[in-house]
Every structure is written in structure tokens, then in C-alpha cells.
Amino acid sequence: xxxxxxxxxxxxxxxxxxxxxxxxxxxxxxxxxxxxxxxxxxxxxxxxxxxxxxxxxxxxxxxxxxxxxxxxxxxxxxxxxxxxxxxxxxxxxxxxxxxxxxxxxxxxxxxxxxxxxxxxxxxxxxxxxxxxxxxxxxxxxxxxxxxxxxxxxxxxxxxxxxxxxxxxxxxxxxx
Amino acid sequence: xxxxxxxxxxxxxxxxxxxxxxxxxxxxxxxxxxxxxxxxxxxxxxxxxxxxxxxxxxxxxxxxxxxxxxxxxxxxxxxxxxxxxxxxxxxxxxxxxxxxxxxxxxxxxxxxxxxxxxxxxxxxxxxxxxxxxxxxxxxxxxxxxxxxxxxxxxxxxxxxxxxxxxxxxxxxxxxxxxxxxxxxxxxxxxxxxxxxxxxxxxxxxxxxxxxxxxxxxxxxxxxxxxxxxxxxxxxxxxxxxxxxxxxxxxxxxxxxxxxxxxxxxxxxxxxxxxxxxxxxxxxxxxxxxxxxxxxxxxxxxxxxxxxxxxxxxxxxxxxxxxxxx
Numbered sequence: 001x002x003x004x005x006x007x008x009x010x011x012x013x014x015x016x017x018x019x020x021x022x023x024x025x026x027x028x029x030x031x032x033x034x035x036x037x038x039x040x041x042x043x044x045x046x047x048x049x050x051x052x053x054x055x056x057x058x059x060x061x062x063x064x065x066x067x068x069x070x071x072x073x074x075x076x077x078x079x080x081x082x083x084x085x086x087x088x089x090x091x092x093x094x095x096x097x098x099x100x101x102x103x104x105x106x107x108x109x110x111x112x113x114x115x116x117x118x119x120x121x122x123x124x125x126x127x128x129x130x131x132x133x134x135x136x137x138x139x140x141x142x143x144x145x146x147x148x149x150x151x152x153x154x155x156x157x158x159x160x161x162x163x164x165x166x167x168x169x170x171x172x173x174x175x
Numbered sequence: 176x177x178x179x180x181x182x183x184x185x186x187x188x189x190x191x192x193x194x195x196x197x198x199x200x201x202x203x204x205x206x207x208x209x210x211x212x213x214x215x216x217x218x219x220x221x222x223x224x225x226x227x228x229x230x231x232x233x234x235x236x237x238x239x240x241x242x243x244x245x246x247x248x249x250x251x252x253x254x255x256x257x258x259x260x261x262x263x264x265x266x267x268x269x270x271x272x273x274x275x276x277x278x279x280x281x282x283x284x285x286x287x288x289x290x291x292x293x294x295x296x297x298x299x300x301x302x303x304x305x306x307x308x309x310x311x312x313x314x315x316x317x318x319x320x321x322x323x324x325x326x327x328x329x330x331x332x333x334x335x336x337x338x339x340x341x342x343x344x345x346x347x348x349x350x351x352x353x354x355x356x357x358x359x360x361x362x363x364x365x366x367x368x369x370x371x372x373x374x375x376x377x378x379x380x381x382x383x384x385x386x387x388x389x390x391x392x393x394x395x396x397x398x399x400x401x402x403x404x405x406x407x408x409x410x411x412x413x414x415x416x417x418x419x420x421x422x423x424x425x426x427x428x429x430x431x432x433x434x435x436x437x438x439x440x441x442x443x444x445x446x447x448x449x450x451x452x453x454x455x456x457x458x459x460x461x462x463x464x465x466x467x468x469x470x471x472x473x474x475x476x477x478x479x480x481x482x483x484x485x486x487x488x489x490x491x492x493x494x495x496x497x498x499x500x
């Protein structure tokens with residue numbers, strides 16, 4: 001569906017859009033949602049550095065401990081550390097993820113972010129919006145929209161390598 | 176790998192864990208260290224779950240650390256100590272545990288002076304059980320937090336030389352640490368005067384020393400154990416001063432160890448007895464890092480065990496394979 005070149009183009013366009021819409025904001029920071037959102041946040045920040053010679057601080061958060069099914073789901077063993085090394089109070093923070101689906105991850109991400117401080121505004125940027133929302137959440141920046149039929153999943157790899165891709169594939173048994 | 180869950184319902188001994196289990200706990204703990212360092216030290220992961228800390232033996236750090244671990248995960252935490260509970264009115268351990276189990280906690284942490292107490296309870300209750308130290312048997316979360324601190328210092332748990340010095344006979348910490356480090360292929364040395372060295376410890380795969388200078392030769396980790404003053408009344412040790420003279424570790428001894436060696440102590444310390452104050456406060460000491468790691472590791476253990484907490488019947492609980500393999 002999308003190859004490395006296509007993803008690169010989308011990221012460049014998202015960087016330009018984010019700059020355009022947040023113009024005048026002095027305190028602008030990115031936070032990538034682990035794991036998929038982290039490389040995308042770093043790449044958008046790199047684009048912005050190139051376009052405007054402006055360094056945007058990039059953090060990451062793991063939402064496993066904030067999931068709304070934490071009480072019933074099994075513990076997530078991929079749990080990783082969150083790192084936000086700038087004080088987000090009063091900042092405009094762009095929460096960045098690879099795929100937006102039900103909105104539950106975003107909800108958890110917002111909750112997690114608020115435990116680090118009180119941003120002036122939280123924006124949501126996603127590489128792919130695949131629809132299927134279960135919560136009233138909408139992206140401020142969506143790189144692309146994808147229709148994913150029932151029984152299919154959207155796989156995104158966007159680390160910046162040649163094998164980057166976004167593909168819709170049939171859900172396998174072990175997934 | 177992503178689908179793999181923690182495969183244990185209880186944490187009773189290091190013996191029940193394999194290397195992957197240990198690595199899972201330590202990896203999860205990495206994430207929890209960060210939680211304890213940020214402005215809001217609380218995550219909602221265990222909201223609505225109940226943890227009971229049942230401490231039939233005195234404890235400051237282990238109990239506080241379990242309590243904070245539970246609270247930082249948003250669990251409701253209740254502390255019960257032996258002296259303030261019905262145990263002091265003669266209720267048996269089992270009756271106390273069954274009574275508390277009927278209140279439907281998800282996880283119970285037990286510290287008890289009898290070896291095997293937590294395993295005994297785990298077979299008879301619905302909730303998940305964590306051994307917070309049982310007699311001279313095991314103290315698994317202490318070994319896990321020590322492993323976390325060691326891994327932090329050296330990046331690995333393999334190929335290290337670790338000397339554990341002090342009252343080995345009465346030490347569950349020594350036993351749990353030897354079991355854990357042995358799994359990763361590190362060399363564990365026990366060092367103690369003969370009366371404080373139990374017979375047959377070689378079966379744990381450790382090397383036995385009676386002279387401090389020999390035990391510390393080239394080691395990466397110097398772990399000191401408290402000389403329990405309450406044991407000194409007996410015939411085991413002539414005097415504190417004599418112990419301190421022959422087994423108290425000071426800066427001078429550290430020079431025998433590897434250049435990058437770290438100093439550990441599970442606490443509480445007897446400054447000037449098993450450890451020289453300058454060493455305890457020195458730059459090689461990771462004693463306070465151990466304490467910080469304790470909260471993170473216990474958060475990891477609570478979190479990983481909370482998966483099926485409170486959902487089993489006692490019969491199911493009893494059918495779970497006993498630990499020790």
C-alpha cells in the first residue's frame with residue numbers, strides 16, 4: 001500500500017502541516033507513543049530541523065500501564081520506559097502515533113501525558129488513520145486514511161529504513 | 176514473544192523462575208524506575224486491585240517498598256503486622272490467611288519466620304502469593320532487586336564473580352541470590368566464619384571461603400550481610416568486635432576485588448561491624464540504588480502477577496505445580 005518512499009513523503013508533509021498550524025508557538029514538543037510512534041516523532045522533528053533549523057524536543061511514552069483494560073488484560077511484557085526530558089507544563093505537545101484505530105491508545109496516551117504536567121494544548125498526529133473509533137477522539141494531523149476491512153490488520157513499519165511500509169493484511173492466528 | 180505472559184501465579188522462590196522469567200521481571204522493572212522518578216509517581220495499572228502485606232516479622236524496607244510499589248500502581252494496599260493482628264491472639268497462620276483470602280484480595284505478600292510459610296499458604300488460598308521472606312529459606316524479591324542493581328552496574332548477570340559475606344546460616348538473601356546468579360552462570364562465593372556457614376551449601380553451586388581476603392580476590396560484587404545481633408547471644412560468635420576485626424569489610428579489602436567492583440548490602444546495616452562506614456558511603460556503594468530498585472522490582476512483580484489475580488479457586492491454586500524445579 002505504501003512503501004518507504006511514500007511514508008517519507010507523508011512524514012515530510014506532516015512536518016510542514018504541523019509547522020503551519022502551530023506557527024507562533026514557542027514551546028512546541030513531540031511525544032511519540034511507544035513503540036510505533038517514537039521513530040515517526042523523531043523523523044518529523046528531523047524534517048522540521050531541516051526546514052526551519054528549529055530543534056523540537058522529542059519524548060516517548062509507554063501507555064501499557066494506562067490501558068483501559070489493564071484490569072482484565074494480561075500484563076504487557078513489552079512494557080518499556082517512558083522518557084520525557086522536558087517539563088511539558090505550558091507547552092504545546094504533539095502526541096504522535098503510527099496508527100489511529102479505536103482511539104483507546106490515544107486516550108491512554110493523553111492520561112499518561114497529563115501525569116508529566118499540564119500542557120497548554122495536546123495535538124494528535126498519526127501516520128495512518130484506519131477508522132473504527134470507539135471513543136470521541138479525532139486526529140489534528142493524519143498522514144493518510146486507510147480502509148481496513150474486518151479481519152484485516154494494518155501493519156506499519158516507519159523506522160526510516162528501506163523496508164518501511166504500510167500494508168493491509170489478513171489477520172493471522174498468532175497476531 | 177509479544178504474546179508471552181508471565182507464567183507464574185505466585186512468587187515463592189527463585190527456584191521456580193528460569194532465566195527468561197528473571198529477565199522479564201528485570202525488564203519490566205526498568206519501566207517502573209521511571210515511574211518513581213517523575214512528578215506524579217502513580218500509574219493506573221492496578222486500579223481496583225487489592226494487595227495485603229502480611230508481615231509476621233519486623234521489616235522496614237521490604238514492607239515500605241511493597242506498600243509503595245502497590246500504591247504507585249494504584250492498588251489498594253493494606254498492611255498487617257504480626258503483633259497487631261489476631262495472630263497475637265493465637266490464630267494460626269492458615270486461619271489468618273483464609274480469613275483474609277475471604278475478603279478477596281488479589282495478592283498477598285507474606286513475611287514469616289518459618290521457612291516454607293508462603294508456599295504453605297499459596298496452596299490453600301485463591302489469591303496470588305508473594306514470598307516477602309520466609310525464615311532462612313528464600314527472599315526472592317531481594318534477589319531480584321540485587322540482580323537489577325548488578326545488571327545496572329555491569330550490563331549483565333553472567334560471568335561475574337560475586338562474594339556474599341556474613342551470616343550465611345541465617346540468610347535467606349544469600350540463598351536466593353546464589354540461586355539467581357547461578358542460573359546466569361556467575362560465580363557465587365560464600366564467606367563466613369565456620370559457625371555461620373551451614374554445612375552442605377556447596378550443593379547450591381557456590382564456592383565456600385572462610386578467609387575474607389581469599390573470598391574477595393578479583394570479585395565484581397562484594398555483598399555484605401547483616402550480623403544479626405539477636406544471634407550473638409548464642410554460642411555462634413564470640414563477640415561483635417572479633418567478628419568486625421576478621422570479617423568487617425573496609426576500603427582496604429576492596430582493593431583485592433576487581434577495579435570496577437561494587438559494594439552491596441541488603442540492609443539494615445551494622446556500620447562498623449560487617450561494613451566500614453566509609454565503604455557504605457563510598458562511591459562504589461550501590462546500597463541506596465538497591466533500595467530504589469526494590470520499589471521498581473516489586474512494582475514489576477505485582478504487575479506481572481496481577482494478570483490472573485483473584486480469579487482462581489483454592490482447588491485450582493492447589494493444582495498449580497509446586498515451586499522448586
